[in-house]
Amino acid sequence: MTIILPELCSAETIAPLWRDVMTEISRLGKGDEVTLDASGVTRCEGAGDALILELVRRAAGQGFALVFSDERRVIERVLSIFDVASFADDPATVNPKRNTDTRVQVGQAAVRIYEDVCEQLAFLGEICTSAFSLLIRPGRLRLRDTMLHFERAGIDALPIILLIGFLMGLILAFLSAASLRQFGVEVYVADLIAIGLFRELGPLITAIILAGRTGSAFAAELGTMKVNEEIDALTTFGLPPVFFLALPRVISATLVMPILSVFAVLSGLIGGLVVLMGMRIPAVTYWQHVIQSSTLTIILMGLFKAAVFGLLVGLVGCSHGLQTARTADGVGRAATAAVVGSLILITIFDGLFAVLFYLLGM
Amino acid sequence: MPQDTVIEVEHVDAGYPTLRVLEDISFTVQRGEVFVILGGSGCGKSTLLKHMIGLNPPLCGEIRIKGDSMTSGTTEERERAMRHFGVTYQSGALFGSMTLLENVCLPLEVFTDLPLDARNWVAEMKLDLVGLKPFASFFPADISGGMKKRAAIARALALDPEILFLDEPSAGLDPVTSAELDRLILRLRDLQRITFVIVTHELASIFAVADRCIMLDKKTRSILAQGSPAELRDRPPNAAVHAFFNREPLP
Numbered sequence: 001m002t003i004i005l006p007e008l009c010s011a012e013t014i015a016p017l018w019r020d021v022m023t024e025i026s027r028l029g030k031g032d033e034v035t036l037d038a039s040g041v042t043r044c045e046g047a048g049d050a051l052i053l054e055l056v057r058r059a060a061g062q063g064f065a066l067v068f069s070d071e072r073r074v075i076e077r078v079l080s081i082f083d084v085a086s087f088a089d090d091p092a093t094v095n096p097k098r099n100t101d102t103r104v105q106v107g108q109a110a111v112r113i114y115e116d117v118c119e120q121l122a123f124l125g126e127i128c129t130s131a132f133s134l135l136i137r138p139g140r141l142r143l144r145d146t147m148l149h150f151e152r153a154g155i156d157a158l159p160i161i162l163l164i165g166f167l168m169g170l171i172l173a174f175l176s177a178a179s180l181r182q183f184g185v186e187v188y189v190a191d192l193i194a195i196g197l198f199r200e201l202g203p204l205i206t207a208i209i210l211a212g213r214t215g216s217a218f219a220a221e222l223g224t225m226k227v228n229e230e231i232d233a234l235t236t237f238g239l240p241p242v243f244f245l246a247l248p249r250v251i252s253a254t255l256v257m258p259i260l261s262v263f264a265v266l267s268g269l270i271g272g273l274v275v276l277m278g279m280r281i282p283a284v285t286y287w288q289h290v291i292q293s294s295t296l297t298i299i300l301m302g303l304f305k306a307a308v309f310g311l312l313v314g315l316v317g318c319s320h321g322l323q324t325a326r327t328a329d330g331v332g333r334a335a336t337a338a339v340v341g342s343l344i345l346i347t348i349f350d351g352l353f354a355v356l357f358y359l360l361g362m
Numbered sequence: 363m364p365q366d367t368v369i370e371v372e373h374v375d376a377g378y379p380t381l382r383v384l385e386d387i388s389f390t391v392q393r394g395e396v397f398v399i400l401g402g403s404g405c406g407k408s409t410l411l412k413h414m415i416g417l418n419p420p421l422c423g424e425i426r427i428k429g430d431s432m433t434s435g436t437t438e439e440r441e442r443a444m445r446h447f448g449v450t451y452q453s454g455a456l457f458g459s460m461t462l463l464e465n466v467c468l469p470l471e472v473f474t475d476l477p478l479d480a481r482n483w484v485a486e487m488k489l490d491l492v493g494l495k496p497f498a499s500f501f502p503a504d505i506s507g508g509m510k511k512r513a514a515i516a517r518a519l520a521l522d523p524e525i526l527f528l529d530e531p532s533a534g535l536d537p538v539t540s541a542e543l544d545r546l547i548l549r550l551r552d553l554q555r556i557t558f559v560i561v562t563h564e565l566a567s568i569f570a571v572a573d574r575c576i577m578l579d580k581k582t583r584s585i586l587a588q589g590s591p592a593e594l595r596d597r598p599p600n601a602a603v604h605a606f607f608n609r610e611p612l613p
Contacts, residue, residue: 015477
């Protein structure tokens with residue numbers, strides 16, 4: 001058998017040859033002879049070199065004789081540069097496939113969750129320590145940073161909060177009015193909207209927006225700082241990153257959430273008003289029902305939930321940001337983890353609050 | 363030294379729409395030579411390199427790689443020109459989510475029809491050329507800065523380019539690692555007849571590898587001097603070149 005190498009041994013010319021040659025020589029064994037003719041080669045690129053080396057490796061493994069026709073010393077040059085024996089037995093297996101065993105994957109996922117919980121708890125401990133030291137010396141708080149984050153998380157988020165709140169009120173009013181109208185009590189839609197928004201939907205929707213908008217931004221900012229070694233620089237200055245970077249963000253998220261929630265509720269109430277006015281219910285009647293049903297307890301419950309949700313978003317965002325891996329995709333992963341983690345915790349805590357308020361008779 | 367021209371830069375103004383960094387720059391690079399673009403910080407070395415590799419268009423002028431225009435030609439001409447060269451960046455710019463072998467395999471997977479085992483062979487060989495074959499399964503995060511630069515060279519070599527552009531290859535490396543990299547450049551030049559265009563201001567590297575160099579000047583926005591490093595050091599045409607090659611402050 002004779003293999004004639006093309007004049008230009010590039011990836012384009014070697015690709016079709018490679019498959020045919022490998023199929024042919026796979027049948028060969030001891031006693032067979034292959035002639036590798038490189039006499040017409042003027043330029044041999046990486047793919048050509050690879051074919052020569054693979055043939056030498058196969059010849060040694062399968063036992064067939066490999067004879068060279070190498071007037072231009074192309075093969076000699078390749079064999080002088082590369083040591084065939086040092087290459088992998090089968091190049092196709094150089095990159096082992098990732099383990100796809102379900103049990104292994106479940107185990108790895110469990111370990112990851114455990115490590116994540118440990119890291120979150122450690123971060124919570126650090127932030128509590130920082131907050132405690134702040135109580136002793138409030139002047140240490142970086143007020144300017146806190147106000148900057150307050151502005152970014154709060155004032156900059158107002159347009160989207162108002163829009164989503166308005167649409168939520170509108171949709172809620174439409175859906176409930178359609179049912180209540182059958183009984184002629186559509187005026188109670190105002191009560192439903194007020195209680196629903198103040199107590200449940202206002203804080204929840206605002207928290208979801210805050211998690212997507214601000215939580216991810218916290219994680220990305222801190223993650224990028226970690227990748228750029230800015231966090232290492234702070235540490236070596238003796239400035240604890242949690243106190244210096246995370247605490248202002250967590251405080252601003254916690255304080256801004258109740259305020260944003262109030263705006264979301266108010267715009268939602270206006271959305272509801274628009275629907276009910278379309279159903280010829282006077283605005284005065286609507287506002288009377290809203291004021292009657294919005295007791296102080298309900299408003300405070302909503303504000304308290306909003307503050308807790310803000311705290312969760314700040315904590316999770318900063319925690320994932322500070323734990324970002326120092327790779328290009330690390331920042332993206334941290335931002336995603338911050339949003340997902342925040343949403344999970346918000347849902348869990350919302351459920352816990354529902355049970356707690358029920359037990360307290362609220 | 364071979365005399366066929368592979369890169370032509372003609373009357374190029376380098377910079378950005380709001381900032382002209384260099385004016386009327388012209389030079390050629392011959393096949394198989396190690397050509398160094400040097401100069402002080404902020405003189406426009408990397409900006410000029412970005413124009414040459416097609417990342418940013420120059421403000422005016424013409425750049426041709428093996429006769430194909432990078433500036434005024436058609437998209438096909440530009441793509442053809444880009445197949446002639448490989449680039450390595452200051453940081454290495456390896457893909458963090460891939461092993462070194464996968465990094466080198468990526469261009470082969472995208473631009474060739476080679477089967478998997480052939481691609482792995484080629485990638486392993488390229489890593490072997492730069493001395494990183496034992497680290498084929500490592501991720502970029504797990505290797506040193508010098509190894510990252512060598513891995514980046516292996517990736518740039520994957521498609522057998524005739525020209526390699528290296529942006530600050532010695533930046534951040536210790537002298538020994540830097541010298542190893544210089545030796546690698548010369549070895550690749552000799553083994554594969556690759557033309558190198560290197561942007562650097564590391565004097566030791568310049569003297570170790572450069573056949574010819576041009577020195578850019580921030581103040582005059584032009585080429586201050588060109589020639590071999592020894593010529594520029596021994597017969598500097600002006601005080602700025604003398605100061606640069608003797609590590610002295612400007613008079």
